[in-house]
Amino acid sequence: MVRHVWQRDLGTATRLVPGISTLLFAVLSLLPFHIPGFGSIAPSFALMAVYHWTIYRPDLLPLFVVFAIGVLLDLLNGSPYVGLSALVLLLARTAVLAQRRLLIGQPFALLWLGFFLVAAGSFFLEWAFVSIMHVTLLEPRLFIFQTLITAACFPIGSYLLALAHRAVPVAGV
């Protein structure tokens, strides 16, 4: 009986894993990586976390959490468009949620391709938004570069998320 209660408490705590890991991933993209040739463009780790949890446990990453993390990311980024990341993450979540039945249980290569498409869509949206706000067509090269870097880092992010995923109780428990 005692064991049962303890397990339930732990279960509640581990339900926070998706939210916390997404938050940590968002902070990760702020760190100054000084890798030669990497420039100042960082991969969007938050997008990886939203992609992962939306496929496997959308119930544990509610819309409000995605919204809050997006806003926080923009505030920490010093972005003049607070809310843009929230918008992009929410739309990414919506798109992935619609296709999650197709993605569940697929080989990694296909998940990677799916993520690449989501990343491309997200950065296109950012590019279009900032271009409209500046009433000029921004150089798309940087956004393409960020899409490629984000997609290239997906295996690392995916591996870390899979580790975190082990702590999460199975759906329905």
Place this chain on the structure above:
Amino acid sequence: MRLSAPVKAAAQRLTLPFLIFVSALLAILGKADVMLFDRARVVMADAVSPIVEAVGRPIATISEGIAKLEDMSTVYSQNQELREENDRLLQWQETARRLDTENAQLRDLLRFAPQGAVSSVAAQVIADSGGAFLRNVMVNVGARDGVARGQPAMTGEGLVGRVVEVGDRTARVLLLTDINSHIPVTIEGSHERAVLDGDNADQPRLVYIQPKAELTTGERIVTSGSGGAFPPGLPVGVIASVNGEIRVEPYADLARLETLRIVNFGLDGMLSSSAVPSAKPLRGIRVPASDLSH
């Protein structure tokens, strides 16, 4: 309060459109420079900076390790280069000493009123914006170190950008490559005025330049001091290309910023606003103005 099932379902259906609407609205409003966002950014930056710094430390160690390995492989050629550079610099030192004396004599002659005391504070870069359309860094000094909005940030090589947000213990520096950065500059040789305009590319553009101005690559660009935000003569970069758009290669390596110097020249430029603390002497080392504006 318990909601009936249909109401609950309707509320759930509306959550997504509502949140999408709110985030889009915020993003558009934010451009209008709402004071609330400025405040929120500063508060969040201050709150999160210890975490970012703690998480960033192992990564900084790894980066340093990589840099050390790189250095090790080139230690011989580097040594050679440094010797040559040292020889050259010794000659410059000689020249500088001579000019310093001459300068002092000429100032005496003119009864020249020297610029106010210049103070600077060293700052560590703790976060990088990382976005494709953002070029800014967060540093670990703020209002308590005397940093104020509008102050220039420099490395030993040249200008990096200016302080745009100041928290208690953090500040944000807008790099001169950011799309929102516009810095009045002078081309050193011809004294031609221009504006250095960021567009997120590594090399910012030179705009508002006289059509008849003749430019060549390699010409030095320094701040002009127009607008009163920066003192004149801070080194910025050199003209890198003149075909079509005129691009400037900054002296400072903006892709690998680790330590910066936030400098207080005692200027109350057009950037100061009542919402941010006004400039006061920085807590760091005091250096004569002549050391900075070369």
